[in-house]
Amino acid sequence: MAAFTLAQAKNLSQDKLTNYVIDEFRKSPLLDAMVFDDTVKPQGGNTMTYVYNRLKTMATAEGRALNTEYKPQQADTEQVSVNLKVFGGSFQIDRVIANYEKQVLDLVKFQLEQKTTAVRTLFQDWFINGDSAKDTTAFDGMAKALKGSSTEVTLDASSLLQLDSAANVKANWQSFLYELRQVEKLLDGEPGVIAVNNDLFAVFQSVADFSTQFQQTKTELGTHIVKYGNATIMKMGDKPGTSTPIIETDATAGTTDMYLFRIGLDAVHGVTPEGTKEPKIFLPDMTRPGAVKTGEVEMVAAMALKATRSAAVLHGIQVAPAQKVGA
Known part of the structure; x- marks a missing residue:
């Protein structure tokens, strides 16, 4: 092929x-x-x-004692x-x-x-x-391929990442990177892409002000690129002909998702x-x-x-203020 x-x-x-x-x-x-x-x-x-x-x-591997057999296991x-x-x-x-x-x-x-x-x-x-x-x-x-998989992660209310203001980014950027690494470790290799919407991309840019793990460059076509380690942080933009983000930010909760994956055959x-x-x-x-x-x-x-483990999604990153019910 x-x-x-x-x-x-x-x-x-x-x-x-x-x-x-x-x-x-x-x-x-x-x-x-x-x-x-x-x-x-x-x-x-x-x-x-x-x-x-x-x-x-x-597939797994194990040691064995002499005169004993391996326990059969298949991928x-x-x-x-x-x-x-x-x-x-x-x-x-x-x-x-x-x-x-x-x-x-x-x-x-x-x-x-x-x-x-x-x-x-x-x-x-x-x-x-x-x-x-x-x-x-x-x-x-x-989203459909990862639904219900071991690499679909949702932050609960107690661990909700608040990154909806400059003050919250400054206070929580280390927690954000911690949660990012917790998702990365679920993968079978280092991700090459982190796909986000414009809201989360702006958060990454702000986090880059505090962390030394980021690089900023441009492609030969002039496209602005931000990298975290070896992963390129990609803005997915809006749906064609609309101003609706491909990866949406929930209008009520103010939360969004982040997709991480490795590209290869x-x-x-x-x-x-x-x-x-x-x-x-x-x-x-x-x-x-x-x-x-x-x-x-x-x-x-x-x-x-x-x-399945070449991709993951993290739900529940708060990038906008939550709207009060009835407001």
Whole structure:
């Protein structure tokens, strides 16, 4: 099987516009870091279903006395099927505007950029919140995969982390990092990604003022990156076309969630049909009849969680003041 990143896909492409679209997708730190596997079947051809074994219980080892046998124990897996989903969007533009208004704005490029932004944001939304039982067009995401698992952690009222003001961040930042490490230790390896919303990202930036464990840098595309150890703290942003956060902050409790995961073909990764193909773009064809032309951006993908312990979620981080009942 082939595995690729968007950066590698760009190197394989000779088309300038395709490279431009890939760079737009890579402005998402999640998509830029993501590794994609393909769905090529051993007997040849592609399929829209990716089947794999998810590791639930790891193998153990032990010592034994002479003339005794080992106690049999097997690693426990479950077969999981991921159905790839088609998602994207289209835009329309009049051929006259496209041909004669470029001195003001290249409208085709502008619409392509905006549609690409929406598509990559939808991938991020489904990556966290996707649930094919609620929306048949969506692939299943992290929240559904971790529901009820040993790496889903919820802070109770007695250990609620109050980080909803500058004073509380100063008082509780060490407790916050302690709870973060308690979740990290549940994983089967060091996480490469900590996915958060804007509220929690701002908290991390404030905590970085007190801790020496953080680094701040920029990608080659100019995206601002904050790292805790080797983990990149990623803002997941808003759902496409809205101001609703992908990872929400509860309006009443003021609490939010934090997702930690390791990217790799043995952990969390993306899936595409061919593995070495970039997201597709379909430009308006100005040579065809018809006054109004259509362009499209499309991706066929899903998310796979190979090992339950390669990802975790922490619920109940208070990043906004709780609202009083009846207020």
